[in-house]
Amino acid sequence: MTNTKYNYPDNRGYFGEFGGKFVPETLIYALEELEAKYLELKNDPAFQKMFYQLLKHFAGRPTPLYFAERLTEKYQGAKIYLKREDLCHTGAHKINNAIGQILLAKQLGKNRIIAETGAGQHGVATATVAAKLGLECIVYMGAEDIIRQKSNVGRMKLLAAEVRSVESGTKTLKDAANEAIRDWVTNIRNTHYIIGSVIGPHPYPMIVRDFQSVIGIEAKSQILEIENRLPDYLLASVGGGSNSIGLFFNFLEDDVKMIGLEAGGEGIFTDKHAATLSKGSPGVLHGNLSYLLQDANGQILPTHSISAGLDYPGVGPEHSYLKATGRVQYFAVSDVEAVEAAIELTQTEGIIPALESAHALAYLKTLLPSTSKNEIVILNLSGRGDKDMDTILKYFEERRTR
């Protein structure tokens, strides 16, 4: 371990060579305003108190750190603990960031909220906090995702959010983000854009990370209380990378191995995956310099994942940095491995996980045989699988008839 303090991003919004602020001029003022307000409130006890009160009483934190006894028994290796973000209000870790950012929006005096969403979890979380605070909310969602995550679309509408279907490009998360940025450029004066992951221009990757870092702060004190020691491994799925950075951040200076699992789709040697760090190269998308899935001419490639929340050609710049330094390792997990892992957890522990989180679960099969029984793994169970029932059941039925 290095002795130097981890202190990123720098004042230009860079994590090493990744990050920055690659945006049209119109947005610069809003990003500066947001950064100034955030830095002011970050150390404001009244704001922090308000944030933690809502995390506790509205989101239901702290979430349990749950010992998965039967899963541990099955693999005969390290003890497996699940950080139960699936038990958060609205069903995923996304609510942590949504609460933090809507409080920021209030302080900025912005009364119109926009968001992009893939699986719909961030959209639902944003619509929820907007409903709670009585703010207008518009969620951009790719037309393809609207079909595959129907139940979340219904939830957003019931929460009085307007869901705008995005028909451009690949009609998924990337295009929803494009459309949200266009809206923001247009309505910049009264609108706050709640980005759902550790992506976008500075200061977003920092702000979203800080709000999500509550996951790792809790997990650390919980494991110390239960086991009286730090874990050996942390596992989390990586799309944009907010649940993983949320878990990892508070352990970065500890002697703990960290592994991020990307969406391998139909295989990383096909063109149907979203394994940005495993297969991509550095480039600029949605305001930051990070790893990207792009062609030889710098055009962004279409991606594929069975999980809409991981179906994104970019990744947060901090993950690119953590990969470059070797602090975190990243691997890809295929669609089939993820669904199998989801079914496995359901039937051994009675927990139906989101397909995003199932990517981390699938890696247990690879990791556990090389571990010993006195080691500890903490896996971020970032969301619950209700939204994925159609997809999981379809696979389950097909498997039974094979």
Next chain:
Amino acid sequence: MNRLLQKMSELIKNKRKALAMFVTAGYPTIKLTPQIVFELEKAGADIIELGIPFSDPIADGPVIQIASQVALNNGVTITKIWEIVRDIRLSSNIPIVLMGYYNPIYCYGVEKFLDAAANAGVDGLVVADLPLEEADNFRRSAVAKNISQIFLAAPTTSDKRLVELDNATSGFLYCVSTTGTTGIRNNVPAEAVEYLLRCKQLVKKNPILVGFGISSSADVRNISRYADGVIVGSALIDLIRKNYFEIPKNNLLQEVYNFVSELRISLNNGANNEAG
């Protein structure tokens, strides 16, 4: 001094307003781009902006988004754009400014890109998502290769920053008329006037050209009172779309010529009114 800087000083000397026309490179076809450029010049355009198509153009409205996609489907790459520029340069000396997004340039390699641009006969660059904060190295290299890097200003740009942009930009300052993306609008919003007066007061070193939402002769007349010139893009792209894809029997080049001639006359009239 490149062709753009020469042209701008000539226009100022002659008290003539600049008409810059934007067209996506390779739209509607690669072959037609040089011919469209020649019509634009013939009809009175002073500067040509060639769009480098990108898969995710966040500063563009639907009209240019679609044109970018068509151009990409036509096989336009940066390498192809050098061929298009060379074709134009065989018979025209009109200043050419490339406008695009940073990723294709970054992927191509910044130094290599600027060298190739200079060799092909490009005079200026507008990179929509490369603000002052990220542009240091890029700008140094562009200056060294005698290419003007043109910065954008927006209604949300502070006074202090407008002065910084004036110091950094070369050729002209590209003033975005309104908060929003490129596209056709019914009229230029009232906030534009206040902002352009602010620009006029603070931007001392460079001419001001106004773009985004400038679609009609009326817009051109109105805006030219507050600026040194205008940039028209989406309205031209939409005209090309109509006369190439929708009513292919029309004479596309003639329609382009007629449209731009009218803009030119409006621009001159607007300028005369201001003088009188």
